[in-house]
Amino acid sequence: MRALARKGKSAAVRLYRGYNRRKVQKAPPPSTKQVRILLLHSNGMGGTIRTVFNLAGYLAEHHDVEIVSILKEAEEPFFPVDPRVKFRFLDDRLNPSADPLRAVLSKMPSKIMPKEESAYHRFNLWTDLKLARYIRSLDTGVLIATRPGLNLAVAQLALPSVITIGQEHVALRTQAEPIQELIKWRYRRLDALVTLTKADLRDYREALPKKPKKLTRIPNAVPPMAGDVAKLDAKVVVAVGRLTRLKGFHRLITAWETVAAAHPDWKLRIFGAGPQEENLAQQIVEAGLTGKVELPGPTSDVGAELEKASIFVLSSRHEGFPMTILEAMAKGLAIVSFNSPHGPKEMITDEVDGLLVKPRTNANLASSIIRVIEDEQLRRDLAGRAVETAHTYDVDVIGEKWDALLAELLARRDGTYVRPQRPQPPEPSEPVAPEPQEPSEVRPQSP
Structure with missing residues (x-):
């Protein structure tokens, strides 16, 4: 029976491939x-x-x-x-x-x-x-x-x-x-x-x-955003994302208990919607953070909300390529992020255009946020260099990579593709033998 089933499957595969060939023709x-x-x-x-x-x-x-x-x-x-x-x-x-x-x-x-x-x-x-x-x-x-x-x-x-x-x-x-x-x-x-x-x-x-x-x-590009860069004078920290366990907002709220104790005049706003919204709201109440941590819901104008803040925090332990980091960089915010092994670790140069939190604990996250709150010069330095980093992800820069990819794939299909030649290392030059010297003319000495 198994042999019969295998034959039937292989016959179906041949029919399918034959059908594909006829359609392609x-x-x-x-x-x-x-x-x-x-x-x-x-x-x-x-x-x-x-x-x-x-x-x-x-x-x-x-x-x-x-x-x-x-x-x-x-x-x-x-x-x-x-x-x-x-x-x-x-x-x-x-x-x-x-x-x-x-x-x-x-x-x-x-x-x-x-x-x-x-x-x-x-x-x-x-x-x-x-x-x-x-x-x-x-x-x-x-x-x-x-x-x-x-x-x-x-x-x-x-x-x-x-x-x-x-x-x-x-x-x-x-x-x-x-x-x-x-x-x-x-x-x-x-x-x-x-x-x-x-x-x-x-x-x-x-x-x-x-x-x-x-x-x-090909990384993602920074989406166009209206307005200007943040002035960095607002005592507001922002986080953005779908309200799921994966995004780690429950850890951020726990860390904020330490931040709020040291700086009660600062506020945390977490924008987004999702299945954890009710749990997070309850956690805020139980932690005594009502009025200090807000869940405003989703926003279609992320740029406007980032512009009203001074610090952006990413609390996910694992991320692919978080667009919110790019958006926050483009808006000139100081970035504090867990040192996730893929996206944030590649996007942020630690102590240059953001802070990478490692080891990834709630206490270390709180400590990094407090450091940026208390050191205004650090906050402005990180934010200024973040804007420079964001420019390398402009739509036109990333779009050109997609243009090149589509052109290459089409060339591979129509037979015009030419594989780029890898640069060959220069051949070692042979030592040049010194030219023989003419024998010097020996003049007879005068008697």
Whole structure:
């Protein structure tokens, strides 16, 4: 029976590959004119959404860009987006279709998404069907996916005539083991894999037995923000992020008990929404920090809130590439961050444009915040150099890296790619023998 099953599976694979070959033969030539970006929920809140909007706006200058959202669970985008960018929603949960098939399939668990994917519970067989149909409908252009489950689906389902790019916003080492195994064997089918950090790039180079055609690092760009840099005269410390355990705001509140005791005139504001909101509010009350720690909720204008503060704190022990650090740097705030091994450690030069807290304890976090509060010159020095660092992440600087990547992937497809020559070390020069000297003329001495 097993042998029969193996034969049946291999026959199905051959049929599938043959079907792909026939579709590719009829497909238009490779192109980067159309760029589609897959997102879980484009109208939600989160760093990935904001950075995708930022990238889409840049690419829309020279490409037809469409953000393809798996879900629609809010009527309008939370973040502003370039009007040239189009939107498509695969599963509109605000206005579900009356399709009887949807009623049945939406009650069944997803087969495309790995169970260990953090968004697995957001998918079902109906979203599987809509996603698979969409990916299989494409026969040219560029398709960019933005999370492991979507990267795996694109690697498995996209026609070979489509240029496929997986973008990773979460470090490989933080992924569940079953997902890492799928990544090792499926990501090789992608045209490119883009990481946000050098550390993650190294991990992928070591982990993947066979690699995509291009494995590279392109960090996120600073999104455009209105207003000016902070004046650093407000006695306000800011933190921003989704209110989950992963972001470590419960640790920050614990650390603030020490800060508030030393500097009761300073205030902590934590912007965001999420499942931990009620727990954090209760922790603030129980710690006697009412009025000293605020939870104002989410904000669509992060820049305006950063401008009203003097210090930004990141309390996550693990991060991919936190956009909030870049935004705070661009607004000229002094940064205090846990020394997370990937994003913050690469983004911040300790004691230069921010402070990295190590070891990552609540007491050390409190001590670093107090140090920046009490040393105004340090606060202004860190903030000034943070603005300089932020300029290296300007949209045009990062956008040029995406331009170069798309141009290279297209050249690889149409046969015009020329592999850059590695500079050869100079050949050692041979020692030059000294020229023979003419024998000096011996003049006879006068008698």
